[in-house]
Amino acid sequence: MSYGLEVYNSAGVKIISLSDRLTRFVSHGTVTVGLNSYVDVPTTGMANNDTWGVSLTAIAGALQFNNLEIFFTKQTNNLRITFEEGYNPFGQTNPSSVSVTYYIFRT
Amino acid sequence: MSYGLQIYNEDGRTQINSEEVAPNTYITGKTASAYSAMGYPPSGFTQGDLILARIANTPVTRGTGVNAYVPMARGRDVSNGLKSFHGSKAIQDAGFTYEFANTAGINTALLKTQSGNIAGPSSGEFGLDVYKADGTTILFSATRSTSVKVLAQGTLNQNETFTYECPAGLTFNKIYVVMNSTYSIVYPANFVFPSWSIQLIYKFYPNSSPQKIQAVNSVTSDGQPVPGSGTQFSYVIVYDPN
Numbered sequence: 268m269s270y271g272l273e274v275y276n277s278a279g280v281k282i283i284s285l286s287d288r289l290t291r292f293v294s295h296g297t298v299t300v301g302l303n304s305y306v307d308v309p310t311t312g313m314a315n316n317d318t319w320g321v322s323l324t325a326i327a328g329a330l331q332f333n334n335l336e337i338f339f340t341k342q343t344n345n346l347r348i349t350f351e352e353g354y355n356p357f358g359q360t361n362p363s364s365v366s367v368t369y370y371i372f373r374t
Numbered sequence: 375m376s377y378g379l380q381i382y383n384e385d386g387r388t389q390i391n392s393e394e395v396a397p398n399t400y401i402t403g404k405t406a407s408a409y410s411a412m413g414y415p416p417s418g419f420t421q422g423d424l425i426l427a428r429i430a431n432t433p434v435t436r437g438t439g440v441n442a443y444v445p446m447a448r449g450r451d452v453s454n455g456l457k458s459f460h461g462s463k464a465i466q467d468a469g470f471t472y473e474f475a476n477t478a479g480i481n482t483a484l485l486k487t488q489s490g491n492i493a494g495p496s497s498g499e500f501g502l503d504v505y506k507a508d509g510t511t512i513l514f515s516a517t518r519s520t521s522v523k524v525l526a527q528g529t530l531n532q533n534e535t536f537t538y539e540c541p542a543g544l545t546f547n548k549i550y551v552v553m554n555s556t557y558s559i560v561y562p563a564n565f566v567f568p569s570w571s572i573q574l575i576y577k578f579y580p581n582s583s584p585q586k587i588q589a590v591n592s593v594t595s596d597g598q599p600v601p602g603s604g605t606q607f608s609y610v611i612v613y614d615p616n
Contacts, residue, residue, distance in 0.1 A: 288524040291396040292487035354602040
């Protein structure tokens with residue numbers, strides 16, 4: 268038996284079907300993460316599965332000859348954003364922190 | 375007593391849930407941006423929006439034949455502070471002529487939360503609206519929203535790729551990608567220093583069969599992948615059925 272939701276627009280085009288994966292907005296913000304450290308963003312209900320989506324904007328991590336490592340971990344009830352030193356062949360001075368904008372959504 | 379509305383799709387994924395206070399999103403501000411007007415972020419952007427983009431209807435590609443592609447990303451900031459998409463005229467005009475010039479321009483849009491952005495229904499309007507418990511904040515409107523469908527979503531570590539092939543039932547030019555995590559910058563070799571390239575990008579292949587989009591996370595030096603895990607690239611590919 269089929270179940271779910273179908274929505275048609277005024278032109279008769281089906282814009283939501285039974286199989287669609289839709290996006291739902293949860294939160295966004297900007298945090299400052301120290302070198303070799305992390306920031307936990309409290310996020311009620313978050314779990315490490317593919318119904319949770321995260322997008323990070325961390326342009327500051329894109330340096331020439333210094334491959335800074337900025338990444339996230341979906342944890343129980345929080346999003347962890349980590350900043351670590353990476354491949355740095357010419358021994359450049361690392362930034363003491365980076366500003367990271369995060370977007371959290373569900374699908 | 376619990377009350378409200380929850381709707382799941384065939385896979386068991388939540389489509390609407392009035393309990394969790396995670397409003398649905400909608401696509402708005404669809405714009406064809408010319409080569410000379412590829413500013414980043416696009417007009418109408420507010421913090422919290424996901425920035426969408428797709429290739430022009432008649433794209434200019436890098437290369438020819440079935441392997442030709444259009445690289446899509448946020449581009450380097452130029453010296454006068456201008457921020458733009460990769461391939462913009464602003465980047466070329468700033469002297470970075472070795473980077474790709476997307477003379478066809480791009481199409482952009484914004485994915486916004488419906489909460490606070492969707493107006494209330496007009497008098498006598500039919501349809502379905504779902505409100506938060508406060509009774510006034512719209513979480514989902516079936517009649518006035520324009521939802522997008524998620525085709526693929528994931529995270530790439532450095533030197534990983536993901537390829538999405540457009541199925542026959544979908545129109546390639548209605549597929550957008552989320553640009554917030556992207557970045558493309560190339561530093562050419564200089565004196566004794568090797569080239570350095572950072573690519574957190576999407577590649578659109580309009581001539582391949584099937585047409586496809588590839589998400590790429592790559593950092594290379596002198597053309598070779600650099601060690602380490604680098605910065606993550608979160609890709610999201612969506613379809614605009616509206």
